[in-house]
Amino acid sequence: MSGEAREIESYSEPEAKAELDRLHEVLTKADLLYHQQDAPEMTDADYDALKLRYQMLETAFPELRGPDSLSGKVGAPPAEGFAKVRHAVPMLSLAKAYTDEDVQDFADRARRFFERDKDLKLVFTAEPKIDGLSASLRYENGVLVKGATRGDGAVGEDITENLKTIADIPHKLAGSGWPEVIEIRGEVYMTYAEFEALKERSAAVGGQAYVNPRNTAAGSLRQKDPSVTASRNLKFFAYAWGYTTADPAPAQFDAVQKFGAWGFKVNPLMIRASSIEELIAHYHVIEEQRSSLGYDIDGVVYKIDDLELQRRWGFSSGEPRWAVAHKFPAEQAFTTVRAIDIQVGRTGTLAPVARLAPVGVGGVVVENVTLHNEDYIAGIDSNGLPIRGDEPIDIRVGDTVVIQRAGDVIPQIVRVVLEKRPADAVPFEFPHVCPVCGSPATRELNEKTGKEDSRRRCTGELICPAQAVEQLKHFVSRGAMDIEGLGAENIDVLFNSGLVKTAADIFTLRDRRDQVQAAFAARREEQSRLRDEAAGKVRKASRSVEERSFQGLDKLFAAIDARREPELDRFIFALGIRHIGETTGAVLAKTFTSMDNLRAKGIEAASVGGALHEVFPSVNGIGDTVWEALRDFFDNQRNVEVLDRLLEQVKPRDYVVTVSADSEVAGKTVVFTGSLEKLTRGEAKAMAERLGAKVAGSVSKNTDIVVAGPGAGSKLKDAQALGILVLDEDQWLELAAK
Missing domain, CATH: 1.10.150.20 (5' to 3' exonuclease, C-terminal subdomain)
Incomplete structure (x- = not known):
């Protein structure tokens, strides 16, 4: 982002105000997306970096800090549709630590503050930082009377009935000794197993796609119907408290253990420690166990254990001084390789995929990662040189590995933890025959370089079902024939039922309507069965559903016919x-x-x-x-x-090369970005070239026109920054017609 590379000291006051205003807008939007809408668009690390810069600017220019400053605020205003609950004690955020040095600085600040207390031995607690949704539970005389979200820290949403559906939350406290009134606080979360089960149930019935456990848990808690929340099997860890008429115990650790006696689930990885070395060692223990926990965590929280010392040290800028969250590197995590599978692509490439113990990385649960080719698995590049360390280090089933999401998108393995390799782990034997059709799988020789291709390919070509079905999916895809309604799932149905074996068969489906209808009906019946199992009851499709399915078939045939004369x-x-x-x-x-x-x-x-x-x-x-x-x-x-x-x-239309030298756009460089609604991207490019324009893929100072449709992103911003003419699709068509 512009300005982020500059040193804070280099800003003038007007520049600092402009940067603060920009960051305020970005962070406010991010807070709403994360806390209220459960649809974040940036990683935690990116958010933390922007928030830190915002706070540094306010520190350098204190006169610019206004009443709407974000430095002391957490969360976002409660969503509409729920009653509001004002927290008797605000639900605050925690300061962040990203390095061991940051943790040492936290401890040094504590020692300096308490240095007059002779012989005082500071004791800390350490526990996993659960990546879920914070909730506060008010108990009066041991009975749950109110449950709320964090909201903006001061006011949350009343979700009492939804919270009562969570088995980990007792409606009445067990044991004895609880205060007359106490607000137990903790984190609602969803396990990886439950998240995957929900995704499978949803996919089976054509439901929504779920992104990650944290967002799904948050959305589940905000359901209007508590029975929906109950079906999601959410979990809860108790770890703190707000308002109370009496301390649960004199120390943080003991108080949390009391919660366990009262019927709550508390995290078994919580410890006491008397030194920073112990805290950091436990941090790394938890980091390595992260993938085996079964739920998402994004760091370790350290707190002063003694409650009296907590009160004495107090708060600063909306955060407790006596606690800090030591975050994991946002892009990396430890996990284990459970299996290595071979997939066959449309060109016959044997693509190895590592099946991992699920782990959260950058807000996404990662279970699979590509291993590229057999050389990559062996730990060497195309020249035979090591790619992981000084010596070739292969990847084996059972290995503990460090993964990261390259550019916060594509997961990849960056390191094998050899000291954790099981004694019985054996090198992976890459198959020399296709696992689908049994044909030989070979590595072609590049005649020019004399080197083998890095990828092994099935020689079965169209006799290989894997290649055939993937080729069909490519044929109907958006960039190719773009047959609406004939996506990957429908291709699987038609291929597996024997109705479509090659692309030509697609265009004769109308002649076999009854068979197509039967194949899709069988698929719907299977989906209905899965839906019934998920709901725990029997349902029958209504006549209106069947009628809609017949109409859908007519639309599919019409879409196929519309592609009989493609470009x-x-x-x-x-x-x-x-x-x-x-x-x-x-x-x-x-x-x-x-x-x-x-x-x-x-x-x-x-x-x-x-x-x-x-x-x-x-x-x-x-x-x-x-x-x-x-x-x-x-x-x-x-x-x-x-x-x-x-x-x-199919009769492809001949390509007509007619360039108009006297058009308004002849000789100009044009860039298309965003979604075009009246033209396909290929049609738009062909039109521009016929008019004598050059179509480029990126915006530069040499660009003359940018045609921006809905969803235009960085290219539009670049064009505006460079002062380039920007047109919408209608304006472009109007210009092209001149």
């Missing part, structure tokens, strides 16, 4: 020829102008073997790899037969 570049890309993506497909369409021409040249190249340049023209942007892929495709008689059957059903 040539889309059709070429849809064929799924290796090394030919959308961009290359467009270049080939422009070069050969018709499918007949491309087919003829492909068959000619297959007949002459290696003399590719005698057949194919010299085209900027296309090298030998693409020409070889085309030759190999047409050299396979099965591919030609499948293509010819498809061409009996």
Whole structure:
């Protein structure tokens, strides 16, 4: 973000105010998304970094701190639809520590504050920081009378009835000795097992997709119907208290143990420690156990144990001085490799995937991570050099590994913890036959470099069911033929029922309507069975549901018919020829102008073997790899037969190369961003090129026009910053028509 790299000291007061205003807006939105809407858009680490910068600016420019300062605030205002509950004692956030040095600084501050107390031995507690939703439970004479969310720290939402559905929360306290009134505080969370079970139940009935356990738990607590909350099997750990008529015990640790005696679940990993070394050692113990806990944590919380010392040290800026949250690195976590599976892609690539013990990383539960190829598993790169450490370190089932999400998106293994490798762990043997069809799986030799391809591929091609079904999913996908309503799930149904084996079969489905209807009905029956099991009762589909399903079939057939004359570049890309993506497909369409021409040249190249340049023209942007892929495709008689059957059903439109030199956009560079609603991205690009414009993929000072649709992001911002002309889709069409 602009300005974040600058030193705070370099700001003038007006610049500091502008930066504070910007950060205030960003952080306020983030608070609402996280605490109220349960739909965060940034990682905890990114949020913490922005909040720290906000606080540093306020410290450097105290005169700019206003009554709406975020420094002393937590959470977000309560959501509409729930009664409000004012907390008798505010629910505050905790200061953050990110390094061992930060923890040492916390302890040093404590010692300095209490240095006049001779012979005072400071004792701390340490416990996992649960990544869930904070809740406060008010008990009067041992009976639960009110339950609320944190809200903005001062006022929360009344969710008493929903909290009562959680088995870990007693309606009446057990044992004895509890105060007349006490507000028990803790964290509501969802286990990984329950989260996965919910995802499976939802997917089986076509329900919503759930992102992570924390958001799901928070959303479950805000249900209007408590029975929905009850079905989610939420959990609760008690770890603190708010208002009380008497301390539960003289010390933090003892008080939490009292909660356990009163019927609450308390975390078994909570300890007492008398030194920073013990705290940090326990932090690393918990960090390594993180993946085996079964629920998400994002750090370890340290507190002064003695309650009297807590009161003496007090609070600062809405945070207790006597506690700190030692956060885990946001992008990394320890977990174990449970299995290594081999998946077969549409081009026959054998793709190894590690199945992991579920672990939360950057707000997402990670269970699978790609292992790329057999060399990667062995710990070497394409040149045979180690990629993890000074010596080749392989990955084995049973290994403890450190994973991270590259760019907070793609999970990857960054380290194998060899000292934790089980004694019986053996090197993974990469298969030399396809696990789906049994055909040989080989690594091709690059004739130019003399090196083997890093990936092993199934040689079964279209006799391999895995390749066939993945090829069909590619054929109907958005960037290819874009057949609405024929997604991956429907392709699986049609393929497994034998109704679609090649792309040509898609265009004859209308002639087999009864069979298609039966296949989808069987799928609906299975979904209904799973739904009934999830709900614990029997339901029957209504007539209106069946009628809607028939209407859906008519829409599907209409969508298929609408793609019988596709653009040539889309059709070429849809064929799924290796090394030919959308961009290359467009270049080939422009070069050969018709499918007949491309087919003829492909068959000619297959007949002459290696003399590719005698057949194919010299085209900027296309090298030998693409020409070889085309030759190999047409050299396979099965591919030609499948293509010819498809061409009996589909007539790709010839590519018409007509460039208008006198249009308003001739010679200009255009960038399209966001969602276009009247044109596909391919149609928009073709239109611009016909008008003599150049279409670029990124915005620069050389860009003349940016066409921005809904959802436009960084490209739009770049264009505005550079003062580039920005048009919406209608304005672009109007300009193009001139």
